[in-house]
Ligand code: MN
C-alpha cells in the first residue's frame with residue numbers, strides 16, 4: 618500500500634484496521650497483518666499448512682488456512698477480556714503458506730519439517746494454521762530439535778495416538794504416538810482435553826495414560842467452567858517449553874461443524890477460550906489450530922471460532938503484555 622505496510626512506533630507489524638480499509642476488502646492475511654515480513658524480524662511467525670492427505674474421513678482441511686484467514690478479518694488487536702496487547706508486545710506477521718505437495722503425503726510432511734526447520738534458525742514462536750492433524754508431527758520434529766522434548770496442551774475429540782491408520786504410520790490419527798516414539802514430547806507434561814466418542818477398544822485412551830499423559834475426557838468438562846482444570850493443566854505442563862495443538866473437532870459440532878471427523882458432546886466455544894486463556898504464563902514455543910474444513914462449514918462459523926482461538930493463542934504467548942496490569 619502507499620506508505621508501506623502498517624506498523625506501530627516500534628516497527629511492529631499491525632493488523633489493518635476497519636477504519637483504514639473495510640473489513641470485507643483487501644488481501645486476507647491472518648487478521649489483515651501486512652504479510653510482508655522477513656522471519657528474522659519476527660517474534661511470532663503465523664503460517665498456513667494447506668494439507669489434508671492424512672485425513673481418514675472427510676477431506677477439505679487443505680482449505681483451512683484460507684478459511685481461517687477469511688474469517689479473521691473481523692478481529693481487532695486488543696483482547697477485551699484479558700487486556701492482552703499482542704501486537705504492541707511482539708512482532709507478529711503472517712508468512713503465507715507452506716508449499717505442500719498435493720500428490721504426496723510423505724513429501725508434504727518432509728516439506729513442512731524443512732520449512733519449520735528454517736524458521737527455527739530465528740528466535741520466534743510458530744503458529745500453524747492447518748491442515749489436518751498430521752501436520753503437528755513435522756512441526757514438533759522441527760521444534761524439538763531446537764527446544765528438546767516439549768510439554769503439550771492438546772485439545773481434540775480424539776487422542777490421535779493410533780499406531781497406524783490403514784497401515785500408514787503417518788496420518789491425522791497417529792501424530793502423538795509418533796511424537797512419543799521419537800522423543801519429541803515429555804509425556805509427564807502432556808494433557809489431552811475433550812476426548813470422547815467411540816473407540817476400537819475400550820482401553821484406547823489408556824495408551825496415553827501409560828505415557829504419563831493426563832487425559833481429560835469430555836465428560837469431565839461438561840456443564841462447567843474449565844478455568845479450575847487449567848490450574849491443574851498449567852501445573853502439569855510447566856517446567857519447560859510447551860506446545861498448544863488445538864483440533865477444532867474438540868469443540869462440539871454445534872459450534873464447529875466444518876471439520877472432517879465430528880464427535881457428539883464436545884466442548885463449547887467458551888470452554889475452548891478458557892483452555893487457551895488458561896495457558897497464560899507457560900513457556901509456549903508454538904501453537905496450531907487444525908482440522909478446519911470450510912467446505913462443510915455453515916456461514917463460516919467454524920472458521921470464525923477457529924480464527925478467534927488462534928487470536929487467543931497470540932494473546933498468551935510469552936512476552937505479551939496486558940494493559941492495566
Ligand atoms: Mn486431531
Ligand code: MN
Pocket residue numbers: 773774775864866867878908
Ligand atoms: Mn480430532
